[in-house]
Amino acid sequence: MLPIELNINGHRHHLQLDPRTALLDALRENLHLTGTKKGCDHGQCGACTVHLDGQSALACLTLAVMAQGKAITTIEGLAKGDVLHPMQAAFIKHDAFQCGYCTPGQIMAAAALLQDKHARHGSAVEIREAMSGNLCRCAAYPNIIAAIQEAQRA
Ligand code: FES
Ligand code: FES
CATH class of the missing domain: 1.10.150.120 ([2Fe-2S]-binding domain)
Incomplete structure (x- = not known):
């Protein structure tokens, strides 16, 4: 297990993860941010799309460890309070x-x-x-x- 720090929707999260953990699984299973969906888990459907430093990224093909140091935005972080994107x-x-x-x-x-x-x-x-x-x-x-x-x- 590795100590991993993720910056998600403006909040820092400290996790202990198997280095093979996909960002999608870290979001859904470890942080319970289930807005990001698992469709194919193979990079083919786009259901797991998040933003890394403002760019579209497939969370199922991104290792959580690779997302360290980046601003991760999920669907839960897109609205500004009660104001929808x-x-x-x-x-x-x-x-x-x-x-x-x-x-x-x-x-x-x-x-x-x-x-x-x-x-x-x-x-x-x-x-x-x-x-x-x-x-x-x-x-x-x-x-x-x-x-x-x-x-x-x-
Ligand atoms: S779950 Fe289908 S592209 Fe990631
Ligand atoms: S898969 Fe049902 S709304 Fe797109």
Whole structure:
């Protein structure tokens, strides 16, 4: 076991972890931050998307030890108190989910997209391409695209 310090949503957490522990498992199993979802656990579905220093990252493919020293943001840390992130508000407005399992990952990936100055003003086709790593088995894709376009305008 290794002592590991993680900075998550502005809070420091000290853990003793097997060095092989994925960030996703550290979040869900050790810290009970279950907003980040485990879909495939193989880097193929995007359900586990978080931000590392503001960039999209797959928590299932990131070792917790590699995330030390980075600002980790999960879906639990995206809103500012009671004020939703514009992407969260847009997902609600456009009903961009059905079961909701993929939704935290979709929102985190989409929020990171808005930080990218090239992707920020992208067309629907470009948004689809940029979001192609986030799968939705409920096929809420048209509403997800509409939500992202709304957040782009905002
Ligand atoms: S659980 Fe990480 S990409 Fe599917
Ligand atoms: S809303 Fe059900 S998987 Fe996307």
